[in-house]
Amino acid sequence: MNYKNILISIEEKIATVTINRPEKLNALSKATITDLSEAIKLLNKNEDVRVIILTGSGEKAFVAGADISEFANYTVVEGAQLAAEGQESLFDYIENLKKPVIAAINGFALGGGLELAMACHFRVASVNAKMGLPEVSLGLIPGYGGTQRLPQLIGKGRAMEMIMTAAMISAEEAKQYGLVNHVVPQTELLTFTSVIAHKIMKNAPFAIGKAIKAINANFEDGKNGFDTEIKSFGECFGTEDFKEGTTAFLEKRKAEFTGK
The missing domain is CATH 1.10.12 (Lyase 2-enoyl-coa Hydratase; Chain  A, domain 2)
Structure with missing residues (x-):
């Protein structure tokens, strides 16, 4: 199946899903969320796929946030609906998928991008990656599970500080916090992540x-x-x-x- 905003390749039972909006730093539009949701549901049913790797196109961004232009004029009701639908169709779905989903964070993972990475079962980052939840600088809070998953991963105090300051952290800080498992050179990111995927596939x-x-x-x-x-x-x-x-x-x- 062809998608407008993502690319999919399958090799040795590993599906690599690449968010492909480099001109927008792979920002999460509603259409991108729909593409990801539909693709991952199909991959979950595909018996030739054992592990899914999620990454971004280019060298700058995994996902640099949500597409703000789409919801700048939303009402209270529309905002709540946006969060609810996104969580149900994609973020919660990934978290509870029976097949392992690994985030290969190749650059900026901000806002909805970091929330997407946190919904994956674990994360590997390139050395140039930057992560943060800057929503309060826009008058919002994280709406795709960020206020729940970040404290689970790094602890309440650090999550409070990251969210309230809207600050970015480096890949090494993210590893120190326990937000990512590994930090590798960008050129080695997908190869390194694939090695982990192959280790997983040896098991039941x-x-x-x-x-x-x-x-x-x-x-x-x-x-x-x-x-x-x-x-x-x-x-x-x-x-x-x-x-x-x-x-x-x-x-x-x-x-x-x-x-x-």
Whole structure:
């Protein structure tokens, strides 16, 4: 399927989704959010895809924020609807996807761009990357989950400071804070991220999906993460992957997982 604002390539069961609006520093327009939502839903159903890498085109930006021109004149109701629809269709959907989604942050990740990266399961950044949530400088607050996910990742105090000052942090600061897992030269970003993706793909897809669900449950209101872990742990025993993994271990050979 062809998209106006994103590019997709699939190689060795890794799908790379590239946000492709370099003239706008890959800003998140409503159309871009729709493209991303539709594409990731299709990739989730694609049995030939095991891991998704999300990145931006060019050397300047992952996503340098939302497309402000689209909502500058919104009403209270329209603003709330914008946030609700975006969270449901894309940000929350990515966070709860059973397939791993890795953000490869190749430059500026600001506002909605950082929120998109935080919705991914973890993040790798290039050395030139800059991250921040500058919404209060526009008279707004983060609306795509930033006030919730940033404190979860870096702690309440640091999140309060970042959001209230609207300041950007460097890739190295982001690594120190725990916002990103790795910082690498920009020319090595996708190769490095692909190496991690290949390590993930050696393991059982069903189990990985259940691990994502159990980890996320700890951060959801009204859910007991331990209960989710217990149930998910038990469900793994009914899979072909469990039988293959344990048999391969006992036979001292490499497991061949199918995701079933």
